[in-house]
Amino acid sequence: MPLSAGTKQRLTPYVNFDRASWGALRLATPLPLTEQELDELRGLNVEISLEEVKVIYLPLSRLLNLYVGATQNLYRATNLFLGKQSEKVPYIIGIAGSVAVGKSTTARLVRALLARWPNHPKVDLVTTDGFLYPNAVLEERGLLSRKGFPESYDVRRLLQFLAAVKSGVDKVEAPVYSHLAYDILSDEVQVINQPDILIVEGLNVLQTYSGERRAQLFVSDFFDFSIYVDAPEHHIRQWYVDRFEALRQTAFQSPTSYFHRYANLTPPEANEVALRIWNSINAVNLIKNIAPTKYRADLILDKGANHAVQQVRLRKL
Template sequence: MHFDTPYIEFGREQWAGLRDHTPLTLTEQELEKLKGLNEQVSLQEVEDIYLPLTSLINLYVKASQQLHEMASSFLGNDTKKVPYIIGIAGSVAVGKSTTARLLQTLLSRFENHQKVDLITTDGFLYPNRILEQKGIMNKKGFPESYDMKKLIQFISDVKAGRNKVTAPVYSHLAYDILPDEAVEISNPDILIVEGINVLQVSKAHQVFVSDFFDFSLYVDAREEDIERWYIERFLMLQQTAFQNPKSYFHRFTDLSRENAVTMAMQIWKDINAKNLHENILPTKGRAQSILYKGTDHKTERICLRKL
């Protein structure tokens, strides 16, 4: 039996053709600052993939703003518009953070939504002391390692239009929540929420993070490519961030390259691959758009859910 897909699929060239005359407002220097470690994103990738994507999102945001104005007029009230929320999901090491930062920068250059904020769900991980109490330090990144109640409350407050909402801050250096730090979100036009868990659902909750999304994107690639990118990133971190004595992973700096590769492969197999199969990949079909990356990090195709 044949079932129609709920998505429209675009090849790279076809998608790039949708750019129309959208100007490239990003410089090479800006792009370098936005790229994550081991992320190979070129200005050509920005032109071909991200300009059409942000132009489309701009149309969605405009439509949302216009609907708000018409509804307010019809109902005879003057409620302020609420933030347009975008969720970005995908595996560890697939490039979600770079995608999120690129979208934030490019979307902020449209006149009708210049205030674009970005948070990652890492800040809503339980502190290490609680993970240790629960006996799940080896499951950091799995659904049970997040304070979902706090995350859902945060997004609910933002969507409700509260003037100032704070979120915890996670340090990849300390590998823990920073207890004395917080990031403040104050009435953005757009809020981007990036994390491996943003499209997940759970029987433990009646409300899900994705219930508050106006648009969602899943960044995907072949698993063997993601694993290779993870290992490459681990080796790069071993030579950079891990060298800091304050780094949680400082103990890995003395590993030989061969042993470091073995360690990274083991972490991938025991934690990241398992989380990918059990909790992340099953959420892909819930996304409104899917960005498929090839072996060289370049986007090969994009799928958009039919309206």
């Protein structure tokens, strides 16, 4: 019997929460951050208040704490069954979303909150920027203007990194990216040494298609939980433009900045350049590659104006 239109509309793999209903799931979870600590976690031009942390991010940290605890119990049960102590395996959380949507702030905030829980105090954060090909390689392949697109990442190296971490290997090295130099730092690495939780943040971490061929192994195969930070495109575009102007007045002023050539633009000129970059590069990547991965996430944070989350969607088990 075919489904009615009303039934089709109700079918969804997610449970939807508005701010009030989601915030109520915090229960008695205490707020462990001060205003000063929150200020250090905020990204450039990302407005977030302690009230937003209470309503949105504390319930999220409580949920993740429960999920991590259940996984740790499963780990102990497996050891009991095998009669031996196997290598410690970190719980891996993936965080995806557009440029300028605030996913880096979300990742830092989730990391800070999860590290306050006593059963998983060691929480590391890796961004996939470090797994971009160096500029020299991108230039050689004609991809420098497509930095951030799926083909600009060394996916094989990222998969090898995640496989080592998920296998319990200690001291796994990740490359480091400099936004000032706009390139990989050849003389610097980030060492991940068996954390309780590893957060992996990046544009395309939920991708399943590279544009050339369908792979057999995906980055998201290593995730225990995934989050997609979403917002209407017109909000993200404005956040990008605002951030570009803020960078023009700060980081771009440094002679060592890759974007120093933009430092002396007037505000109207900066606005024009930012919109051109957004429309020709970031919007294309968002629409073609990033947004289509949204419904692969376990949880979606839907933002409105001023980076305030208006709705939370949690995948049904």
